[in-house]
Every structure is written in C-alpha cells, then in structure tokens.
Amino acid sequence: MLKNTNLVKQLAVNAGFAFCGISKAEFLEEDAPRLETWLKSGFHGSMKWMENHFDKRLDPRLLVPGAKSVISLMYNYYTPQKQDDTAAPKISKYAFGDDYHAVIKDKLFNLVEQLSSEIGEIDGRVFVDSAPVLERSWAAKSGLGWIGKNTMLISKQAGSFYFLAQIISDLELVADQPIKDFCGTCTACIDACPTEAILPNGVIDSNRCISYLTIEFRDEIPQKFQNQMDNWAFGCDVCQDVCPWNRFSKPHQEPLFGPNPKLLALKSEAWFDITDSTFDQLFKNSAVKRTKFKGLKRNLEFLKPEN
Ligand code: B12
Ligand code: SF4
Numbered sequence: 001m002l003k004n005t006n007l008v009k010q011l012a013v014n015a016g017f018a019f020c021g022i023s024k025a026e027f028l029e030e031d032a033p034r035l036e037t038w039l040k041s042g043f044h045g046s047m048k049w050m051e052n053h054f055d056k057r058l059d060p061r062l063l064v065p066g067a068k069s070v071i072s073l074m075y076n077y078y079t080p081q082k083q084d085d086t087a088a089p090k091i092s093k094y095a096f097g098d099d100y101h102a103v104i105k106d107k108l109f110n111l112v113e114q115l116s117s118e119i120g121e122i123d124g125r126v127f128v129d130s131a132p133v134l135e136r137s138w139a140a141k142s143g144l145g146w147i148g149k150n151t152m153l154i155s156k157q158a159g160s161f162y163f164l165a166q167i168i169s170d171l172e173l174v175a176d177q178p179i180k181d182f183c184g185t186c187t188a189c190i191d192a193c194p195t196e197a198i199l200p201n202g203v204i205d206s207n208r209c210i211s212y213l214t215i216e217f218r219d220e221i222p223q224k225f226q227n228q229m230d231n232w233a234f235g236c237d238v239c240q241d242v243c244p245w246n247r248f249s250k251p252h253q254e255p256l257f258g259p260n261p262k263l264l265a266l267k268s269e270a271w272f273d274i275t276d277s278t279f280d281q282l283f284k285n286s287a288v289k290r291t292k293f294k295g296l297k298r299n300l301e302f303l304k305p306e307n
C-alpha cells in the first residue's frame with residue numbers, strides 16, 4: 001500500500017501537480033450538515049445543479065462504485081502579470097489562458113494511464129470541477145491545506161491560487177491527515193469583499209458573490225450591485241489577493257495558462273466596444289467562453305461608467 005501511495009505522489013509531481021494528498025473514500029460526515037444548511041439557505045442562488053446528487057456529493061462510493069481512495073491534487077495558476085490598463089474591466093487571473101478544465105483533465109487521464117501501466121489496470125475516474133464532488137473538502141481532508149474564511153482551500157506553503165482536481169479510484173492507499181486552520185484572527189477577506197458575500201462564519205452567499213454574478217448568474221445583475229462590482233467583468237480575485245497566505249505565491253509554469261497578450265493589452269474603451277469576433281480572438285480556448293459573448297457583454301454594460 002505504501003509503495004503505491006509513494007508512486008501516486010511521485011507521478012502526480014511528474015505530471016505537474018504541486019501537491020497531492022490522499023483520503024479514504026468514505027462518507028463526508030462533517031460536510032453533510034454544512035452542505036444541507038448552505039442549500040437550504042439558498043446560498044447557491046440559481047445554481048440549481050448544486051441541489052442534484054446530494055448523496056453522491058457526500059459519498060464518492062456512490063459516484064464511483066468500488067471506490068477505495070480519493071486522490072486530491074493542486075495545480076498552480078498564479079501569475080503576477082496584470083492587465084496593462086489599470087482602469088480596464090478586470091478578468092480573474094484563473095481565466096487568462098486556456099480553460100483549466102481541459103488542460104487539467106488531460107493531465108489526469110495521463111496520470112491514470114501511467115498508474116495503470118505501473119501498477120496494473122486500475123479503475124480511476126477523474127474530476128475537475130465537473131461533477132458532484134466536494135473538492136475543497138477532499139483536499140482539506142487529505143491535508144493539502146485548510147478551508148479559509150473565504151472558503152478557499154489554502155496551502156500553508158503555497159496559498160490558494162490553485163485549481164483542485166480528484167482521482168477517485170479502487171486503489172487502496174495510505175490516507176494523509178488534515179491540518180489545522182491557520183486563519184487565526186485575520187478577517188482580511190471578509191473586510192475586503194466588495195459585495196459582502198462572505199458571511200462572518202466563513203460561508204459564501206453566492207447571490208452576492210461577484211464571481212457568481214459575472215459567471216453563473218444568467219439574468220440581469222441586480223441594480224443594488226451598481227458601483228459595487230470593483231470593475232470585475234469575469235470572476236473576482238479580491239478575497240484571494242488580500243489573503244496574507246498568498247503573499248508568497250509563485251508563478252505557474254504552465255504554458256497553456258500563459259495570458260493571451262491581446263487580453264492584457266486591451267484598453268478600457270476597447271472592452272466596452274468589444275464585438276463578437278474580438279471576443280473569439282481574446283477567449284479562443286478560455287474559461288470565459290462559459291459566459292458566451294452575451295454574458296460578458298452584459299457584465300461590461302453593467303460596469304459602464306454612465307450606467
Ligand atoms: C459552486 C462553486 C462556486 C460558487 C460557490 C462558491 C462556494 N464557496 O461554494 C461560486 C460561483 C460563487 C464560485 C466562485 C469561485 N470559485 Co468556485 N466552485 C464551485 C464548485 C463547483 C462547487 C463548490 C461547492 O460545492 N460549494 C458548496 C459549498 C457548501 O461547499 P464548499 O464551499 O466547497 O464548502 C465545503 C467546505 O468548505 C467544507 N468546509 C467548510 N468549512 C470547513 C472547515 C473544515 C475544517 C473542513 C474540513 C471543511 C469545511 O464544508 C462545505 C460543505 O461541505 C467547486 C468545484 C467542486 N466541484 O467542488 C468550485 C471551486 C470551489 N471554485 C474554485 C474557484 C477557483 C473559484 C473562484 C476563485 C473563481 C474566481 N476567481 O472567480 C471563486 C471564489 C469564490 C469563493 N470565495 O468561494 C476552485 C477553488 C480552488 C481552491 N483553492 O479552493 C474550485 C474547487 C474549482 C476547482 N476545481 O479548482 N465557485
Ligand atoms: S470572489 Fe469576490 S465577491 Fe466573491 S466572495 Fe471573494 S471577494 Fe467576495
């Protein structure tokens with residue numbers, strides 16, 4: 001078991017994942033009431049899909065029959081690069097380059113293939129933001145970090161500008177232990193959130209979160225958020241930018257996440273004049289495509305100074 005565990009961790013590092021932690025595939029007992037309360041409070045807003053597969057979301061053995069372990073992985077996306085025009089509508093740095101779903105999924109498939117060739121055929125399903133898996137809870141359970149008041153999974157060594165991914169498999173592996181919470185008395189994220197979306201108990205009300213409003217929410221953005229959006233056109237990095245644990249973030253080494261130079265160079269006025277074809281050039285393989293041209297345009301209209 002230890003030999004396979006070490007092999008998994010070594011291959012994960014070789015594949016470019018910064019950290020890898022292991023948990024036993026079991027029912028997430030402590031998360032069940034948290035998730036239930038979050039949903040009952042309506043904090044998922046219009047993301048009705050969050051109500052689906054409640055039991056599977058809490059027990060990986062229902063999602064992947066025969067599952068024995070959950071392998072949690074972290075992939076760095078931090079970049080110090082910023083958009084040139086400081087007055088331009090902002091795009092979250094996770095969406096500067098190619099869509100992480102595709103980039104990371106390829107790496108996960110390769111990793112499972114390599115594991116199979118080293119260990120023998122394994123049944124391993126890969127997940128990155130695409131299925132009913134409580135990714136942060138698994139990452140915390142496997143000791144990769146703690147869940148901060150901003151609800152991000154934070155690594156003590158490396159901060160929170162990391163995507164999470166999971167391999168749920170029938171491999172028996174040695175589980176890692178969770179670590180303690182290092183937020184202490186800090187409340188920087190709660191204080192800085194432009195729309196007061198982080199409740200004092202470290203729960204996000206998506207209905208107020210700029211990330212939700214600009215990416216997931218399909219209707220008109222409610223007028224009460226006028227002048228509160230901090231100029232974000234897609235996603236929001238505020239509760240991570242202010243987190244002291246991100247002070248020492250190191251740039252990622254993933255060429256596919258390299259910012260599109262045209263995106264960084266776009267001036268404020270040009271953003272507001274954006275056309276369908278500029279959108280396609282700027283966001284060819286990007287996660288921004290999730291909002292489609294129409295969604296981004298809605299966000300930009302909302303940010304327009306005279307609005
Ligand atoms: C829905 C969703 C959102 C929603 C809701 C956010 C939320 N806080 O739930 C919205 C659209 C707002 C959103 C925004 C963002 N998201 Co998002 N999102 C998700 C998604 C699909 C599901 C999250 C979920 O299940 N929420 C339900 C709540 C109840 O669960 P939770 O927040 O995970 O909380 C659980 C744990 O925190 C745990 N918990 C709470 N306290 C404690 C304490 C301890 C000690 C322990 C052990 C556990 C624990 O209990 C909760 C319930 O079980 C995940 C992918 C996935 N499948 O997990 C990505 C994911 C969480 N998002 C991610 C990212 C990057 C973002 C943004 C930064 C994007 C951006 N720049 O705009 C923002 C950050 C906003 C924020 N501060 O959360 C990453 C987070 C990576 C990380 N290092 O944590 C994920 C994991 C995607 C990925 N694969 O990388 N997101
Ligand atoms: S992503 Fe932005 S709006 Fe959402 S909780 Fe963090 S700071 Fe607040």
Ligand code: SF4
Nearest residue numbers: 148149183186189243
């Ligand atoms: S800003 Fe402070 S309170 Fe918020 S997650 Fe980071 S350390 Fe925790």
